[in-house]
Amino acid sequence: MSTLHTVNKSPFETRTLESCLAHCRPGDAVLMIEDGVYGALSGTALSDRVAAKAGAVKLYVLTPDIAARGLPEDRMIAGVTGVDYRGFVDLVAEHDRTQAWL
Amino acid sequence: MSTLHTVNKSPFETRTLESCLAHCRPGDAVLMIEDGVYGALSGTALSDRVAAKAGAVKLYVLTPDIAARGLPEDRMIAGVTGVDYRGFVDLVAEHDRTQAWL
Amino acid sequence: MSEDVKKFLYVNRKAPYGTIYALEALEVVLIGAAFDQDVSLAFLDDGVFQLTSGQDTAAIGVKNFSPTFRALGDYEVTRLYVERESLEERGLSAEDLQEITYEDEDDDWAEKPSIRVVSREEMAAIMAEQDVILSF
Amino acid sequence: MSEDVKKFLYVNRKAPYGTIYALEALEVVLIGAAFDQDVSLAFLDDGVFQLTSGQDTAAIGVKNFSPTFRALGDYEVTRLYVERESLEERGLSAEDLQEITYEDEDDDWAEKPSIRVVSREEMAAIMAEQDVILSF
Amino acid sequence: MKIGVVVSEGPYTHQAADSAYNFVRAALAAGHEVPRVFFYHDGVNVSTRLSVPPQDERNIQENWTALAAEHGTDLVVCIAAAQRRGLLDANEAKRQGKDADNIAEGFRISGLGQLIEMAIQTDRLVMFGD
Amino acid sequence: MKIGVVVSEGPYTHQAADSAYNFVRAALAAGHEVPRVFFYHDGVNVSTRLSVPPQDERNIQENWTALAAEHGTDLVVCIAAAQRRGLLDANEAKRQGKDADNIAEGFRISGLGQLIEMAIQTDRLVMFGD
Numbered sequence: 001m002s003t004l005h006t007v008n009k010s011p012f013e014t015r016t017l018e019s020c021l022a023h024c025r026p027g028d029a030v031l032m033i034e035d036g037v038y039g040a041l042s043g044t045a046l047s048d049r050v051a052a053k054a055g056a057v058k059l060y061v062l063t064p065d066i067a068a069r070g071l072p073e074d075r076m077i078a079g080v081t082g083v084d085y086r087g088f089v090d091l092v093a094e095h096d097r098t099q100a101w102l
Numbered sequence: 103m104s105t106l107h108t109v110n111k112s113p114f115e116t117r118t119l120e121s122c123l124a125h126c127r128p129g130d131a132v133l134m135i136e137d138g139v140y141g142a143l144s145g146t147a148l149s150d151r152v153a154a155k156a157g158a159v160k161l162y163v164l165t166p167d168i169a170a171r172g173l174p175e176d177r178m179i180a181g182v183t184g185v186d187y188r189g190f191v192d193l194v195a196e197h198d199r200t201q202a203w204l
Numbered sequence: 205m206s207e208d209v210k211k212f213l214y215v216n217r218k219a220p221y222g223t224i225y226a227l228e229a230l231e232v233v234l235i236g237a238a239f240d241q242d243v244s245l246a247f248l249d250d251g252v253f254q255l256t257s258g259q260d261t262a263a264i265g266v267k268n269f270s271p272t273f274r275a276l277g278d279y280e281v282t283r284l285y286v287e288r289e290s291l292e293e294r295g296l297s298a299e300d301l302q303e304i305t306y307e308d309e310d311d312d313w314a315e316k317p318s319i320r321v322v323s324r325e326e327m328a329a330i331m332a333e334q335d336v337i338l339s340f
Numbered sequence: 341m342s343e344d345v346k347k348f349l350y351v352n353r354k355a356p357y358g359t360i361y362a363l364e365a366l367e368v369v370l371i372g373a374a375f376d377q378d379v380s381l382a383f384l385d386d387g388v389f390q391l392t393s394g395q396d397t398a399a400i401g402v403k404n405f406s407p408t409f410r411a412l413g414d415y416e417v418t419r420l421y422v423e424r425e426s427l428e429e430r431g432l433s434a435e436d437l438q439e440i441t442y443e444d445e446d447d448d449w450a451e452k453p454s455i456r457v458v459s460r461e462e463m464a465a466i467m468a469e470q471d472v473i474l475s476f
Numbered sequence: 477m478k479i480g481v482v483v484s485e486g487p488y489t490h491q492a493a494d495s496a497y498n499f500v501r502a503a504l505a506a507g508h509e510v511p512r513v514f515f516y517h518d519g520v521n522v523s524t525r526l527s528v529p530p531q532d533e534r535n536i537q538e539n540w541t542a543l544a545a546e547h548g549t550d551l552v553v554c555i556a557a558a559q560r561r562g563l564l565d566a567n568e569a570k571r572q573g574k575d576a577d578n579i580a581e582g583f584r585i586s587g588l589g590q591l592i593e594m595a596i597q598t599d600r601l602v603m604f605g606d
Numbered sequence: 607m608k609i610g611v612v613v614s615e616g617p618y619t620h621q622a623a624d625s626a627y628n629f630v631r632a633a634l635a636a637g638h639e640v641p642r643v644f645f646y647h648d649g650v651n652v653s654t655r656l657s658v659p660p661q662d663e664r665n666i667q668e669n670w671t672a673l674a675a676e677h678g679t680d681l682v683v684c685i686a687a688a689q690r691r692g693l694l695d696a697n698e699a700k701r702q703g704k705d706a707d708n709i710a711e712g713f714r715i716s717g718l719g720q721l722i723e724m725a726i727q728t729d730r731l732v733m734f735g736d
Contacts, residue, residue, distance in 0.1 A: 003332060006602075008495075010355050010386050012430060014116045019217070019249050023328040034491045035358030038389065043431030064399030064498070068357050070392035070406070075431070084399070085502035092600050093477050093508070099215070099337045100603035102484065105468060108732075110625075112219050112250050114294060121353070121385050125464040136621045137222030140253065145295030166263030166628070170221050172256035172270070177295070186263070187632035194730050195607050195638070201351070201473045202733035204614065210596055223736075224619050228517055231556055235588040239596065266624055267663045336595045338482075339603055346726055359606075360489050364647055367686055371718040375726065402494055403533045472725045474612075475733055486616065488690045489648050518619050521651070524692035528702045537692075560618045560663075562654035562708060572658045576706040578692065 002027040004095035008034035008102070011046050020101040021053050029058040031083070031091055037065045042077045054079030062088060104129040106197035110136035110204070113148050122203040123155050131160040133185070133193055139167045144179045156181030164190060210335035211242045216251035218340065220270070221261065226254045227269050229340035234272075237279035244334075245276075248287035248327055252294060255286065255319070257302040270302065277306030282318050289324045346471035347378045352387035354476065356406070357397065362390045363405050365476035370408075373415035380470075381412075384423040384463055388430060391422065391455070393438035406438065413442030418454050425460045478509045480598035482591065484605025486518035487536040488529065492604040493522050497539050499602065504547055511598065512550040513540075514591045515583075517605065520558040523551070525580035537580050544582035551583045552590045608639045610728035612721065614735025616648035617666040618659065622734040623652050627669050629732065634677055641728065642680040643670075644721045645713075647735065650688040653681070655710035667710050674712035681713045682720045 005024060011017040017039045020030060030053075032039045039050055040061040053059065054077065063082040066073060073082060083091065092098050107126060113119040119141045122132060132155075134141050141152055142163040155161065156179065165184040168175060175184060185193065194200050214233055220226040236243060247255060254270070261268040276284070284304060291297060304318040322330065331337065350369055356362040372379060383391060390406070397404040412420070420440060427433060434457050443449040458466065467473065481500055485492035500510050515522055522536055529535050544551050553563060559572075565585050569577040579585065595601050611630055615622035630640050645652055652666055659665050674681050683693060689702075695715050699707040709715065725731050 001332065008358070008492075008604075008606075010358070010389075012117065013354070013386050015114065015249070022324060023248075023331060025328055025332050028332075034495060035355045035386070038355065038386070038430070041431050045429040045431075047431065065357075068395060068397040068400045068402065068404075069355070069389060070395035072394070085498045086506060088499060089479075089503045089506050089508065092479065092503075092602055097334060097337055098600055098602050099331060100339045100605065102217075102339045102603065102605045103468065110222070110622075110734075110736075112222070112253075115218070115250050117385070124460060125384075125467060127464055127468050130468075136625060137219045137250070140219065140250070140294070143295050147293040147295075149295065167221075170259060170261040170264045170266065170268075171219070171253060172259035174258070187628045188636060190629060191609075191633045191636050191638065194609065194633075194732055199470060199473055200730055200732050201467060202475045202735065204353070204475045204733065204735045208596070212592075212595065222621050224517065228557060232516075232588055232591065236592045238589070239592045241592070241596065264621070264624060265628060265664050265669075266621070267660075336601055338595070338601075339605070344726070348722075348725065358491050360647065364687060368646075368718055368721065372722045374719070375722045377722070377726065400491070400494060401498060401534050401539075402491070403530075472731050474725070474731070475735070486648060486651075486691070518616060518648070521616075521691065526694050526699070526704050526706060526708065527692035528689040528694075528704070530686075530690075533690075556660075559658040560660075561616070561651065562656035562658075562667075564656050564658075569656070574656050574658070576656060576708055578656065578706055578708060 001096050004091050004098045005030045006098065006100045007032050007036040007039065010035040011039040016101050024057045026056045029060060029091060029095060031060040031088060033062040033065055037061050037069060040076045040080045041071060042075055047077050051077045060091065103198050106193050106200045107132045108200065108202045109134050109138040109141065112137040113141040118203050126159045128158045131162060131193060131197060133162040133190060135164040135167055139163050139171060142178045142182045143173060144177055149179055153179045162193065209242055211333065212236065212336045213331060213334040214245045215337055215339045216245065216247045216254055217249040219250040219253040221266055225340045230269060230272055232338065233281060234279060237281055243281050244283040244285060246285045246327060248290045252286055252290045252296060255301040274304050277318060282306040283320065284318045285327060285330055286319055286321050287324055287327045288321050345378055347469065348372065348472045349467060349470040350381045351473055351475045352381065352383045352390055353385040355386040355389040357402055361476045366405060366408055369417060370415060373417055379417050380419040380421060382421045382463060384426045388422055388426045388432060391437040410440050413454060418442040420455045421463060421466055422455055422457050423460055423463045424457050477600065478511060478598040479503050480594040480601045481510060481513045482603040483513060483515050483519035483522060484517040484603065486521040490606050492606060493536050496604040510549050512552055512594045514594055515553045516557055520553045520561055520563045523553045523563055523580055523583040524578045526578050541580055541582035553583050553585045555585050555587055558585055607730065608641060608728040609633050610724040610731045611640060611643045612733040613643060613645050613649035613652060614647040614733065616651040620736050622736060623666050626734040640679055642682060642724045644724055645683045646687055650683045650691055650693045653683045653693055653710055653713040654708045656708050671710055671712035683713050683715045685715050685717055688715055
C-alpha cells in the first residue's frame, strides 16, 4: 500500500514540497509537475534537502513541464526520474492512491 | 521618499513576507493584510525574524483581517501597529508609493 | 464495513478567508456526509487556522463560516485530526481552537470532542490508510 | 525629462506557465511602451525563471511566450534588472538566461545587453526610486 | 482502471486545466477509463463558451468539449461553485431570472454529490488545482 | 489625493476583490478621489452579472456596481484578459460572433492602456491580487 504524491508548486515560493516530503512514508512516490518541477533542480538552496529524501521515497518529475521551463534534464537531482504524461498515468495506476499537495 | 509595502500571503505558506522584508529600506512601512496578517503573530517559528525588522521598518497589520481570523490583538508581535481600512488609506497617502508583494 | 464504504480524507492546508478553499471544502464535506462513507478531516499547515475560535468577519464584509464546523457532528462527521507541529509552528495550541463535539451513539450519546490533535507522524499514517484523499 | 514622465517598474516574481501572471505582465509592458514613460523590468524570486533559454512548451500545449522578451528592445524597453541572489538560490547564473539585447540610439545603435544582473541591495534601491510599481 | 479527475482552477490563469487535459488524454490512450471529470472552485470557469483566447493559443474549453464528444467523458460543473462565479446553463438562467447563459456544449451543471459518487465509483482520484 | 486601484483576482475565490472594495470605500470616505478601478487577470471575473452567490453572502459585483453609481468611479475591465476568460459586453459579443454577453452595469471593457493612463494620472497606485 503506497501513495503517489503530486506537488505543483515551486519550492522557492511555497513550503508545499517541504510539507509533502515530511508526510511521505517509505515506499511512497512524489511526482513534481507544473511549477513543482523546480524542486528537482540540482545546485539550489533547497536541493540537498530534496536529494536526502531520494531513496526512501521515489522522486519523479514531469518532463514536459521541465522542457517548457527551459531546464536541462541533466541539471536534475541525481535519483530523480523523468516521466511523461503516460508515465504519470502509470504512476497513478501503480500506487494505491494519489494525494495532490495543492 | 519612502514606500508602503503590502503583503497578503501567509508567511507559513509562501516566502513573500521574507522577500518583502529583504527588500525594505529604512523608513519604509510594511502593512500585512488578508492572509498576510499571520506574519504579525508572536510566538511562532517565524516571529523572531519579523520582530527583528521592527524599528528600521514600521510594521502594520490590518485589524479587520486579524479579527476575521480570530487572532487576539494581544498576540501580535510587539512593535506591530494595528490599523483599520481608514488607516490603510492614510498609510497609502503618507508614503510616496505602494508596492504590493503579490 | 461493507465493500461500498471507502475511507475519505479531506485535507485542509489553507487559511480561511484569504481564499475560498476552506469554505468550499466544507461544502463538499456537508454534501459528502449523505453518502455514508467513512469520513475524516485533516488540518495541517495553514489549515489549522480554519479552526481558531472567535472569528469575526463583520469588518471585512465576508461570511463567517466557522460556526459550520460545530455542526459537523450532526452530519456524523466526528473525526477532525489537527497536526500538533503545524499548531506549534504557528504559536497556537489546542486551547486556541473552537470546541467541536459530537454525540457518540455507541456510548449512550455521550458528548465527545471531535478535534484530535495528532503528531506529524500520526498524520502521515492516517493519510496512508485512506481510499480517497480530497485536497483543499 | 518632462513632468509627465513617470518611472514605471514592472516587478516579476512568479515562474512562467504554472500561472498566467508572467504572460499577462508582458502584455502590459508591450501596451505600456506606447506611453513614453521611463520603463524598467525587475525579475526576482521565481520571476528569474521567466528568462531561461531553451523553453519548449510543445509537450504541454501552451504557447511559448519567451521569444517576446527578445522583442522588448524594439519597444524601447531596454532595462531588465535580474537579481543575483534569486539566481543563485535557484542554482542559475546569467549564462542560463536567454540573450536579450537592444540597439542604443545614443551610441550609434550599438547592440547592448538588456539584462543587468544586480544585487538584492541594488534591486531594493531601484524599487525605491520608482513612481509606479506594478506587481505580477 | 477507472480514474476520476478533479479540476480546481480557472483556465489560462493556472496550468491545472491544461495538465488535467493532457493527463486525461494520456490515460485514455493507455486504455484506462475516465468516466467523469469534475470542475470545482475556479475550475468551473473552464466551461464558459464565451471565451475568445488569442488565435495562437489553445482553446481550453474547446479541447474539453472535443474530448467529451470523442470519449463520452462526463464533464460535470459544480452548481454551487458555478452560481457564485456566474456560470449558468439555460435552465439555471431561467430559474435564477438571469437574461443569459454561458455553458459550453459537453459540460453539464450538477451537484457536489457527483464528485463524491465519482470518488466512490472510480479506482483512483487525481486532483489538479492550486 | 487621487488613488488608482487594480484588482487582479476573481471574486469569492480570493479576498482581493473584497479588500479592494473596502479600501476604496474608506478612501472615498476620507475625501480622496478614486477615479478608476482596473480589473485585470482573474479580476475581470468580478464584472459578470450572471453570478448568484448564496443569499447570506455579499454580492461582490453588486457592491462594485453600486459604488460606481454613487461615486462615478470608472470600473474598467481589461479586454484582453476578459476575452480569454469569457467576459463580454454586447458589442464584443457581436464582434466575436458569440450568442450572449455577461458584463454587469457600471463596468466597461477597454484596453490595457487604461491601466497605464490611470497610473500616470493618479498620485498613488494600489494593487490587490494574489
